[in-house]
Amino acid sequence: MLRFENITVRAGGRVLVDDVSFDVAPGEVVALVGPNGSGKSTLLRTAYRALRPASGSVHLGGRDVWRSPVRFVGRTTGVVAQTTPSDFPLTVADVVLLGRAAHKGMFDADNETDAMLVIAALDAVDMSDHADRDFARLSGGERQRVLVAQALAGEPSVLLFDEPTNHLDLRHRLALMRVIRDRAQTALVALHDLDLAARFCDRIAVMSAGRLWGIGTPEEIVTPALLSEIYGVDAEILRHPRDDSPMVVPL
Numbered sequence: 676m677l678r679f680e681n682i683t684v685r686a687g688g689r690v691l692v693d694d695v696s697f698d699v700a701p702g703e704v705v706a707l708v709g710p711n712g713s714g715k716s717t718l719l720r721t722a723y724r725a726l727r728p729a730s731g732s733v734h735l736g737g738r739d740v741w742r743s744p745v746r747f748v749g750r751t752t753g754v755v756a757q758t759t760p761s762d763f764p765l766t767v768a769d770v771v772l773l774g775r776a777a778h779k780g781m782f783d784a785d786n787e788t789d790a791m792l793v794i795a796a797l798d799a800v801d802m803s804d805h806a807d808r809d810f811a812r813l814s815g816g817e818r819q820r821v822l823v824a825q826a827l828a829g830e831p832s833v834l835l836f837d838e839p840t841n842h843l844d845l846r847h848r849l850a851l852m853r854v855i856r857d858r859a860q861t862a863l864v865a866l867h868d869l870d871l872a873a874r875f876c877d878r879i880a881v882m883s884a885g886r887l888w889g890i891g892t893p894e895e896i897v898t899p900a901l902l903s904e905i906y907g908v909d910a911e912i913l914r915h916p917r918d919d920s921p922m923v924v925p926l
């Protein structure tokens with residue numbers, strides 16, 4: 676459903692992403708982890724057509740992203756970027772409605788389907804009570820949840836989320852990971868929280884200094900070797916009491 680083939684990105688005389696290849700299968704949720712500056716956002720940006728790679732290709736549902744119309748990418752993907760706008764002079768519902776834009780012609784009026792999808796998306800992130808609020812006056816976490824709702828409102832087949840749990844409290848972090856999981860959509864989600872990645876994702880892809888260090892199941896990836904090699908942290912791996920997923924305990 677999503678395929679990176681030998682992606683290399685250069686900027687400012689540096690190689691930011693270096694020959695990265697992997698696939699995300701239909702319905703699969705893959706976490707993208709790695710230290711700060713390892714290239715996660717840069718790689719995601721090549722997939723939602725915000726940054727053209729120097730070489731290599733990204734395919735969405737078999738179509739080359741960079742040879743497809745912007746609108747195709749807009750319809751297919753639901754994007755939450757890392758830098759979030761904070762001062763739209765719009766209501767929460769209006770911001771979510773923007774997520775429907777790729778499905779409409781320039782002069783199409785908003786219809787009942789749009790309204791229903793906006794309500795459902797706000798509901799999914801526990802923000803329906805805030806539909807008429809001023810977006811600019813929300814807290815950081817509330818804004819983040821509205822931007823997730825905006826991405827969901829487009830009914831995308833692939834979610835490309837860059838640290839969507841940033842700013843979220845514990846309950847909403849878990850709730851958001853469940854939304855991503857339950858929609859059974861294909862998803863590539865940049866995360867810093869390895870415990871969340873291990874618990875909710877089918878596989879974890881690890882970036883390190885622009886390269887793909889490895890990709891595998893949580894059991895294969897979340898190991899003391901990863902913690903020491905990639906993060907320089909001495910850690911023990913315990914098991915979650917309910918579902919046995921690996922949990923990191925830094926020593």
Ligand SMILES: Nc1ncnc2c1ncn2[C@@H]1O[C@H](COP(=O)(O)OP(=O)(O)OP(=O)(O)O)[C@@H](O)[C@H]1O
Nearest residue numbers: 686687689691709710711712713714715716717718
């Ligand atoms: N336009 C650019 N020109 C030069 N360097 C850039 C540019 N954009 C990003 N970088 C650099 O590329 C590297 C990778 O950045 P990127 O944002 O992809 O990392 P990341 O893994 O998402 O990090 P974080 O976990 O901190 O969000 C960083 O060192 C960053 O400074």
